[in-house]
Amino acid sequence: MSTTTISSIQRKAQTGRIGFLGSRRAWPQRRMTLTIVVPALLYYLLFRYYPVVRTLFLSTTDATLIAPDYQFIGLGNFLKIFSDRDFTQIIWNTTYYAFATTILTTVLALLVAFLFEPVRRGVGLLRLLYYLPTVTSTIAIAAIWLWFYQPRFGLFNQLLSLVSIPPPGWLRSPDWAMPGLIIMAIWGGVGFSALIFIAGLQGIPQDYIEAAKIDGATAVQVTRFIKLPLLSRVILFVVVTGIIGSFQVFQQVYLMTRGGPLGTTQVLALEIYQQAFQHLKIGMAASLSFILFVIVSLLTVVQLRLQRNDWEL
Secondary structure, eight states: OOHHHHHHHHHHHHTTSSBTTBOTTTHHHHHHHHHHHHHHHHHHIIIIIHHHHHHHHHTTBOOOSSOSOOOBOTTHHHHHHHHOHHHHHHHHHHHHHHHHHHHHHHHHHHHHHHHHTTOOSSHHHHHHHHHHHHHSOHHHHHHHHHHHTOTTTOHHHHHHHHTTOOOOOGGGSTTTHHHHHHHHHHHHHHHHHHHHHHHHHHTSOHHHHHHHHHTTOOHHHHIIIIIHHHTHHHHHHHHHHHHHHHHTOOHHHHHHTTTOSTTTTOOHHHHHHHHHHTSOOHHHHHHHHHHHHHHHHHHHHHHHHHHTSOOOO
């Protein structure tokens, strides 16, 4: 930079045309930018990043809800968790629920989307009907499904008795409790996923489909070689976000089984709640929370990595 240029900048700064935050004319825009950015930054620092750091700190202590004092124990909580056989069962239950729910929901949502795609009349009503479970209160849904699963007078066992099929114990049976929760989750999640798939189908250029039909492709071939490959990114998004959400399941399990029978529905989020508010072990609950945080973070990274690639079905 020449001496003349430096002198020019100095003169402009002295006259107020260039300051620390730019020219005086640009200050209103910069003030508006700071007004918008600073509250958002404070929100993330106080309500997002600080809780994560605080949880990580508490996970290295033996803090409880009833004692104000606590001691630093390092990785003691994590060593107890990974050496506990029950934790292996909890991880298996959570993984089983997450993958079974997500895969079955995705398949059924795809079928619903393909079935309703050609419909032109009453589309809004149909979308409302199969989207209602998504916006319905979880407590209300759990109350209804508890009646469905009632061993003696429940709807499902009454229907099975009509065709002479021995009714299962559902939520009271170790073999049927988790499938019962999965069925309820699928019923509640198909509508939302189907709406995403319908939006993806509507975004497919009709030129591709018309060209395939002109070449003699059947409806099945159009679906297999045109629609499904173009929906690959949407399917990937639904699958990964569904798994992330299912790993954090809590309300349904808490309201319907409380982790039973015999721990067959004990999931990670429920274990965190029980450690914190039943056993009053905040340090242990923080350790479990951090493990869940790591799992969800890894799944998010996997989703971002997979979305960078072009996938064909």
